[in-house]
Amino acid sequence: MNHILQVIVLILGFISYQHQAIAQSELPYNSFFLPLNKHTDAAKPLYSAQIMRTNTNYLIDINAPFSWFGCWPTWNMQPGNYCPGICTPAVSCYENICNKVRISSSSKSPSCPPAQDSDYEGECYCPYNVVDSLDGRCVISYLSNDTFDVKTSNGRNPLPPIYSANANVGCVDPSTAFQSYPKDVTGVMALSTSPYALPASLNQPPLNKTLSLCLPSSTAAHGILFYGNGPYYLSDVDVRGLLSYTPLLKRPDSFGYFIGVNSFVIKKRSVDLPGNTTAKLSTTEPYTTLRTDIYNPMVRRFSLVTKRIPKANPIAPFSLCYSTSTNGTQAALKVPDIDINLQDGKKWTISTANSIKQITEDVACLAFVDGGAKSEHAIVIGTHQFEDNFLLFDLENSTFGFSSSLLRKQTSCANFDFTMHD
16 A cells, blocks of 8 residues: 555656646746836936836835835726726735735834724725835825736747736825826836745746846936846847856845945955945935945045046035036046955946946036935945946845946947847
8 A cells, every 4th residue: 555655656746747847848938027217307317117017117126025006996896997097906904915914024114103994885995004115205005916917038039928927016096106206107116025026926937036137327228127047138148147146135124135345445445344234235226325434435535546537516415526528528537446345255346337427518426425424224335336237136045146337248238139039
């Protein structure tokens, strides 16, 4: 009898293995992707991705625990029912997921009051608080079910299949929630490690649990977001071969991404940092922000090695600016690299395109900001330093891959070929 059971177990294991092998061999794509857009019509540069089903542009936020957008949760959605905008199926306050979201640290914030059940026409909705990615205020959101339609790719081109990821999202009042956002952006796409963020919804074996971002430096061209396996081709360059890797660090109070930093090196001179300094990565902060005790010596060193470049009056929020015109003629500014030395010995190089921001025709500034003496994070690396760098978040192995500037490799984040491949 035991022998028969062993045979059955072996047969079932073989069948399961065959199904897995077939699923892997027949998967017609190796990644999901979304085009990324740069916006400059808000108070600071921001980046979005568009979801096809609703044509909603979502602000991308690698620290947000939950995705939410301007919509209306509703019951008994039927053709012909009146809807003041985009309507999504509501989640009842009696469902388990409602309680999980509320008690999860994904939806908690010390500054937000606890959410209360909301009854309307005999139905109990599930409100909870989300924190606005731009101004930090509490926003009441109603839990709903939705699908995120994402495109598929072979790493070189788009492929015909569309993948629909089921997700729990929050509905917020679109008339009041997005006043400080770019004109066409009415949602927040969570790309953090939260169990309710988009990467968790896209999890589809055998695809790797890997999120990659490449932010464009121009509003005229798309960047790209990948989820899944490589390759990742920009022009004819598979950028996997350009990446260095460092561990991602975890903080118990955050679903965001952090890396360890030892020092900044500018023209062979090191600006050392306090021990165990961590840098937070952010897609909503436009410029790298440094605590004052780190900012001052770094700026002093940079000013010293650029002393031959004519200075200009500072333009807020920057303190070190340069003149880029001589006798009415504009000159391209070239400054030394800033190397971020990481805790495992790897080096992330910040070249001129990412260290300098052209403010006016005549003035360019060092794109680093003083965060104050009591800043919550010692370092927050912002999006100007990300542009035209390929960034990879390996969620399975908790590692961070970075390319440094792609411009030095004769490619950029705008060079993915969006031509459909049959």
